[in-house]
Amino acid sequence: xxxxxxxxxxxxxxxxxxxxxxxxxxxxxxxxxxxxxxxxxxxxxxxxxxxxxxxxxxxxxxxxxxxxxxxxxxxxxxxxxxxxxxxxxxxxxxxxxxxxxxxxxxxxxxxxxxxxxxxxxxxxx
Amino acid sequence: xxxxxxxxxxxxxxxxxxxxxxxxxxxxxxxxxxxxxxxxxxxxxxxxxxxxxxxxxxxxxxxxxxxxxxxxxxxxxxxxxxxxxxxxxxxxxxxxxxxxxxxxxxxxxxxxxxxxxxxxxxxxxxxxxxxxxxxxxxxxxxxxxxxxxxxxxxxxxxxxxxxxxxxxxxxxxxxxxxxxxxxxxxxxxxxxxxxxxxxxxxxxxxxxxxxxxxxxxxxxxxxxxxxxxxxxx
Numbered sequence: 001x002x003x004x005x006x007x008x009x010x011x012x013x014x015x016x017x018x019x020x021x022x023x024x025x026x027x028x029x030x031x032x033x034x035x036x037x038x039x040x041x042x043x044x045x046x047x048x049x050x051x052x053x054x055x056x057x058x059x060x061x062x063x064x065x066x067x068x069x070x071x072x073x074x075x076x077x078x079x080x081x082x083x084x085x086x087x088x089x090x091x092x093x094x095x096x097x098x099x100x101x102x103x104x105x106x107x108x109x110x111x112x113x114x115x116x117x118x119x120x121x122x123x124x125x
Numbered sequence: 126x127x128x129x130x131x132x133x134x135x136x137x138x139x140x141x142x143x144x145x146x147x148x149x150x151x152x153x154x155x156x157x158x159x160x161x162x163x164x165x166x167x168x169x170x171x172x173x174x175x176x177x178x179x180x181x182x183x184x185x186x187x188x189x190x191x192x193x194x195x196x197x198x199x200x201x202x203x204x205x206x207x208x209x210x211x212x213x214x215x216x217x218x219x220x221x222x223x224x225x226x227x228x229x230x231x232x233x234x235x236x237x238x239x240x241x242x243x244x245x246x247x248x249x250x251x252x253x254x255x256x257x258x259x260x261x262x263x264x265x266x267x268x269x270x271x272x273x274x275x276x277x278x279x280x281x282x283x284x285x286x287x288x289x290x291x292x293x294x295x296x297x298x299x300x301x302x303x304x305x306x307x308x309x310x311x312x313x314x315x316x317x318x319x320x321x322x323x324x325x326x327x328x329x330x331x332x333x334x335x336x337x338x339x340x341x342x343x344x345x346x347x348x349x350x351x352x353x354x355x356x357x358x
Contacts, residue, residue, distance in 0.1 A: 005312050005341035009333045037292060044288045045313040046155055047295055049333070 003043060010045055011052040016086075018057060022073055023083040033063060033071040127152055127269050127300045128173055128191075133182035135168050135324075142168040143179070144324035150269065153297040157315035157332070157342070158304040161350055165324040166304040167203060170271045173302070174200040187268055196224060199267035203274045207258055209247030216261050226266030231294070235260035238290045252283035259287060263294040270294070270301045276311065288314055312342040320349055 001017050003010055021027040033039070033054065040047040054071045057063040062082070065071045098108035128150040135143040142165045150156060150173075158166050171177040172184060175191030175198065187194045207216060213236055220227045239256035246254055259275050272291075276284045284307070291301065291314060305311050312318070312332060320328040327349060335345050 003313055005309075005336055006339070006344055008339065009336045010313055011333060037295070040292045040295075041289050043313070044285070044292070046316055046332075047292060048153065048155075048316055049313070052333075 003045070011049050011056060014039075014043060014045065014049070014053045015056045015060075018053065019062060019082055020086060022062065022077065022079060023086050025079075027073050029073050029075045029077050029079070031073045032069075033073070035070065126150070126185075128184070128186045130173070130185075131183045133169070133172055133179045133184065135165075135172060135177065135179045141324055143172070145182070146321075146324070146326055148319065148326065148329070150300045150302065152268070152300055154316045155291070155295065155301040155303065155314055157308075157311060157318040158302050158321060159306065159308055159318055159342075159346060160321035161306060164321040166321055167273055168324075169321065170200065170273050170302065170304055173269070174198055174271055176200070194268075196226065197268045199262045199265040199270045201259055201262040201270075201272040201275055203277065205254060205258065207246050207254070207261075209245060211246050213241060213243050213257065216257065220261050220264070224265055228264045228266055232260060232264035235263055235290055235293065238293055239286050252279045255279050256283055256286065256290075259290065263290060268299055270299060272301065272303045274305055275303060276305055276307045284310060308346045309341075309343045315342065318342050320346070322349065 001020075003013050007013065018027070018033065022029075027033070034042070036047050036050045036054070039045075039053075040050045054063060054065060058065060058071075062074060062077055063071050064074055094112075095105075095108060098105070098111070103111075126149060128148070130146055130148040133143050133146040133148075134141070146165075146169060148169075158169065160166055168177065172179050173186060173191060175186070175194070184191050187197055191198070211219070217229060217232055220232070221229065236257070239260050241253055241257045241260060242249065246257065249257065255275070255278075259272070262272070263270065275287050275291075279287070288311065291303070295301065303311060303314070315332045317331050318328070318335070319326055328345070332342050335342055340348075
């Protein structure tokens, strides 16, 4: 993932990226998140920003922090709900693009169908 | 508070390099000191480092005069400072001798992070030399790190490793000021950005606050300095 500083605060972009890791199963409930400095190094961002990211994820009920032990994905995190939320966001921007192009919902759905048929293996997954 | 500057004025002959600068530096913060060439960045860093005395205004660094806390302030000059015959090991010996708190472990780790080959300085590329000089400065046991254009004129790989090394050296008790005109590349590293224009602070704001309003630091930089007509990377 590439951060885009002109698309809002970096901490929100990074929080969303970590949510995506959980939604994809790269991070499982109970897993420990990387230490602050490690994540900061990986994305070349300020370590204070990563602290803010972990705070935001905790506020959203996705992670919890144990003093001295680190930040963990909550055992009771609803992965399916995270997946749905991320997909809805993608759907919203898809729809926005269709509207900006002056297309109807039906035309947008047809375009989605065409993509599915053009790339069947990915569509079936 | 690590440093406090009030109404700093510095002139060189008829040239006013700093025209009333106020600035505060806090522990744990990485501050981007941004502005085109000639805006006063180097002069300001030298005043904080105690290498230049301001004509007017007050500077307090670590509760005292900047000249009295040189060991606790690490300053990376913009121009090369190591002699050509030195190798990594000799840089280590020199810094250990001059600076009692020099952290050898950090230095060796940084040499690794920055991939500095073990050759005399004169046999290093510009990027390698810059990385070695930075490693030595970041390994000082300082409270305040002042880096003057650490990314300037270096290749993309060097610049990327330098960003990583600053994160490796960062800790909650120390403050960093990074003067650069390579805004786009360094902006995710900054807690706060200070724009210097013709010797005056024209903006001092948390970087995320600017992005909250939908603008990157680079976008705001172009708005403020667009008329100066200098390239932004």
